[in-house]
Amino acid sequence: MAVDIPKSFEELPTSAPRHIGRGRRRIEDPALLTGRTQFIDDVELPRMLHCAILRSPFAHARITGIDTQEAEALPGVVAIVTGEDALRWSHPAQSSPEGWGTHCLATDAVRYVGEPVAAVAAISRYVAEDAMELITVEYDPLDVVADPAAAMKADSPLVHAGQGTNVMMDRVFTWGEVEQAFEKADCVVSEEFRWNRMGANPTETFGCICEWDPLDLSLTIRGSIQSPSMFGLGRAATFALPSNKVNIISQPHGGSFGGKGGTRGTDVTCLLSRKADGRPVKWIEDRVEYLTAGGSQAWDRYYSASIAVRNDGIVTGLRVALVDDLGATGEAYGAICAAKPLAAFTGPYTIPVAEYDLKLVATNKVPSGPYRGMGPPPHFFVLEQLMDLAARQLGIDPAEFRRKNFIPKDAFPYMIPSGNEYDSGDYEEVLNQALALADYPALRSAQAEARKEGRLVGIGVASAIEPGVFDWNAYAIVGMPGTGVPEGATVSIDIMGFITVRVGFSLEGQGQYTLVSQLVSDYFGTDPEMVRVVYLDTQSAPPSFGPGGSRLGVAITGAVLGACDRIRTKASQVVAGLMQTEPENIVLRDGQFGIPGVPEAQMSVAEVAGTMLARSDLLPPDVDPRPEATHVWTAAGRTPADEEGRAKSYLTAAQAVHVVQVEIDRETGFVEIQRYCLADDCGTRLNPATVEGQTDGSVAQGIGAALLEEYSFDSDGQPQTTTFMDYLMPTVYEVPTVEKVAVVTPSPFTPLGAKGCGEGAIHTTPAAVLCAINDALAPLGQMAREVPAAPKRLWDLIRLAEDTSAEGSRTG
Template sequence: MAKEQGIGAAVKRKEDLRFITGSGRYTDDLNQPGQLYAAFLRSPYARADILDIRSEEAEALEGVVAVLTGVQMAEDGLGDLPCGWQVKQKDGSDMVSAPHPPLAVQAVNYVGEPYGIVVADSIATALQAAELVTTEFRELDPIVDLVLATDSERIHADVARNLAYDWELGDAEATDAAMQRAAHVTRIEITNNRLIPNAMEPRAALGIYEAATEEHTLYTTSQNPHLERLVLSAFVQIAPEHKLRVIAPDVGGGFGSKIFIYAEETAVLWAARRVGRPVKWTASRSEAFLADAHGRDHLTTVELGLDAQNNFVALRVSTRANLGAYLSTFGSSVPTYLYGTLMAGQYRTPNIHVEVSGVYTNTSPVDAYRGAGRPEATYVVERVVETAARELGVDPADLRRKNMIPPDAFPYETPVALVYDTGNYEASLDKALALADYVAIAERKAEAAGRGKRRGIGLACYIEACGLAPSKLAIALGAGVGLYESGEIRVNPTGNVTVFTGSHSHGQGHETTFAQVVADRLGVEFDAVEVVHGDTGRVEFGLGTYGSRSIAVGGSALCRAADKIIAKGSRIAAHMLEAELEDIDFADGQFQVRDSNRSLSLGEVAFASYVPADYPEDLEPGLSEKAFYDPENFTYPAGTHIAEVEVDVDTGVVELVSFIAVDDFGHVINPMIVEGQVHGGVVQGVGQALLEHGIYDDQGQLQTGSYMDYCMPRADDVPDLVVDATVTPCPHNPLGVKGCGEAGAIGAPAAVINAVVDALGTNDISMPATPEKVWRALQG
């Protein structure tokens, strides 16, 4: 019964039926009586002062209800959009966070930055009215170039050198000394290309205000509705928390881009209150390109020192990270705590130092995008290791193996602030090499050469820290909130189960996997468990979904709640069965008196708890329990990804011929879903390596603002993928699970580029390895 659909089973998803029949309910599908529509006034310039906004003509247009600007928002007392992570600089001072009003008031700092909102009775009218608003700007020279930015004019008055922070981690002196003693030093410069997340559902918001009760409701495309409510009430102060309900219904993908507290959602709710009617806004894709937070965008110099026996002795990393025009919600943490801490990779490099300059530019804010810091770190480590192997003339797999942290070295404290809990890196390397038939690559290269193709193979042995996070550690590192998760299990009087989680699914399949966990723990049928998420009005609290934290943290919270259900149920059962509490065993949904045939089902106990006639006197009625789970450490998924490519020497086109991912996610709740997560992550990583690039021109105009210009991976860009696993269970959470959501995007870019480098025989190639770049590299 339950076990067949319990932990470890490839159960088909509960959520699919509504999606395949077109009955999903996304934010833009929802409408309210009397609803109005919003369009935003957006800056056409990368940097300008706002001198005057004339909206009389727009306001006169039939159907226009209001034209509101940042000035009015400020007059209403709304606060800035905060950055949630504080970063301490090298000198101990705090990072410099520039004010970020939801709607710009005096100056605009990136193309697409909103400075006003038009509300009208139709989308067409709102858009037409926005065109009729005349805004006088004073154009200023935009600061776009990441290198020149720190020697340019100030974007924000209080930010010298446009530098948000100058941060470091690790022992600089020891690393310098070890580098001096190294027998060989490999040094490379690396660009990590700017990406635009592109969840397929554009962001949307529907704001509702009830004047009589002062209740605010915001339906929105959020990965973490409780955090949105917290920030909107505590910082933006749009409404007190008990008068604000945030609902994230079906959400069409996020990949990080829907974590953040944005201007538009805030403005829509504020506008709804101002005009006294519901207001809806749905981003066009063009708006999404301009105004969603982007990802990555690093320039890095990395040096790896090796001794005469090819042991890694020192790693020195210097990175310049583009943060965009403002610090987005988590923007400061991504190139620091989620990046520098991963520089040990899978290796026992004893001396590591990383320094990161976080730089403001007149571009869209940069924040977490699938992997968030860890793909960038993996790219740095795995590119320099690969290059070292080529320089030394040793097999790249052998060099990695020689330097890996061995399985008996855990827990392993790295020189960059993490303690890896468990792992077996060589096991996943071996499995991946076997699947790739690595030993026979020379034959495949020769065969390809006969067809005029250059074939290459590339590895990435990645590690990541996910399952954010131990609250104590995160807060010590500057996080403004705890990073636990909540879970509640309500056994209903008739014995079926409603589960409430503060985690949020926007494609991950929580309604299925979380039901599997609870069904398994409580011994009830999978179909008797319903999972509720994404509504601050129904779920007590939560921190949402990002950083591959849902099952490791949210699932663990549900395990704790299930333990409490069993504990209370045992007391009820002991009373009803006239037995001692110590003699009650719980298994497969039955409370049983040990060594007897007397038992009660969970349903019978639940019913008794709600109809408490024969019931313990000192026990409250009801069978509903909640738990907050705060992990003691991150989880550390790791694995080996191997890409094989063929390069057409005439055209420079790179064909990804095969991709093998062997990942260690510990125990797996639903292997079908986990494989799907790997597939999706890998193709996003392949997109970064070969196709995707967010490009601004020197005037700060986005050159890649549509699917005609920004190259998304399509079905014919990728082959079938080979996904396999090794298992070392996480030792510190009740399910033994690690996060699986980001691994694909973390390992794939380095694996693919290492394969391209192998094929070309030159290191002189950057992401994305477009046909033009590859062709030029081939011309030497």
């Protein structure tokens, strides 16, 4: 059956005013605002036990003995598991690249601080933690390698002795005649950069309740799980269960941003439930656990990068060498973060050739995982600093330098050298809007005045691409060749005409249930408040991936509108039978099925649904009598990756230009953001208020990345940032007011023309803030190469400049 999905608002079967395309009160909010939404730690089950996990205090050590006897004797303790249980009942975690996973509990050695060693299930968390203190583990410390440069040396201690190396992957991808481009360049700009580990830190940590059914040999897992279907497949593999015997119930969760993690803790909790004869066991990760060994540590990167430039300011080549410290295993998707830049390697520019020298390295640190953006944000930080260096060298204004290199608006769809195709855009217009909003010439003159007073004022102009609507083929180069990430929805109209939509993802904060209600209400001419959106677990839901890779807004729009269209087709057959005409003569508009221009030949959606469900005597033969349909949407035209990793992966390419003004305090190195302006184009805005909310939040996270957030370790691999006193989250004091303007270039490839926009501003914000900082430092001859640009780092650069200048005046 052909399914017709509207490509624009105008194609929806409704007369204005529409609900879609407007901000509105969210249907999610009343329960959230009154404390009634059930997050995972709010769920209590009969006979439930509570888990506490004993973790390694060493970054690398052999386990020579574990004594759990005393803990077992503590009243209230029901089960204790160690590596022996993991060996008996589970497989090592899948990993990317393959073969770098370990069991959920250490079996022979520990490889990072915080690695689970044993776990207790008891009648309360308090008792479980008491018991944990009674477990004795004997360790034989091994040499630690916590630095990837050291880890790559031949004489380095090995994180996994059996691998014979710490290098998980070492490959150079070449797209075009890169060598030649650099040879022919008028100017080559090269620089090294460091992006320190940082990450998601959703306000709710990970949590789960696991139930092993000892008779059915099945698993039920409730949790704050971002990607329930993927999570279920992973658990099926870990416990060697058929995938239909693992049911994942995703509770609403308190943010995720890719960094919820939780697979290890879940597997440990599953083992405990099995050992406790199938009693449900709850594990709620506490914040210290999250910061020490949780799922959010992302992007621990060392870059060496160059661009080739002609004298007229055209960039002709890009080389990026990345050493990415993935930590102790490849279990947490850190590798795919290094692969994702292929989807937007050359950013918004026409750079024709590029090279990616990618090294993924194991160290004795917690495995690195995904975070909002998945990997391009550091890549764009690097690319945009190079763009500014080249502009400065050639004496071209940074905004104009970018304008010269933008992909022109008539070049779309545009294939970038690393193989992805951008759908649409008008980058120059976005730049114009951002510069106008900021009054860029006025900013520059104010800066000139400030510089005369010796103040360190800088302006950053940066642009980046947000790849949207991901498919797995983007990750082929690290061992994930698959394509296709389906998203399904079931739309049902009941006998009274009320509509329910069933989806496979739970609330996470992006307002997608509201979006679903807006879409359905416009399609069938009802009020959004009358549409119920219901979450289904993985054993009941249509195929679903859920939020991730800036895809769900687009994907669920396709699924819902496809299901609506399938109902329309069925209902049209019924109405045609009643009106003694052909189905193609029946039109749905403003909630009425009928023959256009014939006022008496109209039936409401409720009448049609009621007839279908209650009056079989009136139905044409062979018609499906349910006013219900499921549609599973997936992006068309995705291609498998070729030998150099090139694939049409992400369906949409949103673009933004941020203009930022900062001032650095010479005495303290503290950065004040004085102005923050941005223009962005994410295609059709399905719910502008939601898009703005995502943008505001993503700018804040980008500012955290640029200035504050860092997981630090000492040389023994001991984490130094295990509380929110040490890991600095942006507060209202650090996040400026963000001035925004929207440009709308609809995607030709997506439902309603929308582009992925959920990850959003973090692609551009760290780049823009660092461009501004480096603009401020330029008169001192200094450059910030390390993120976050914390006060101490900038203070050191300022002192270095002063010392150099004093030295110069002494010798000069």
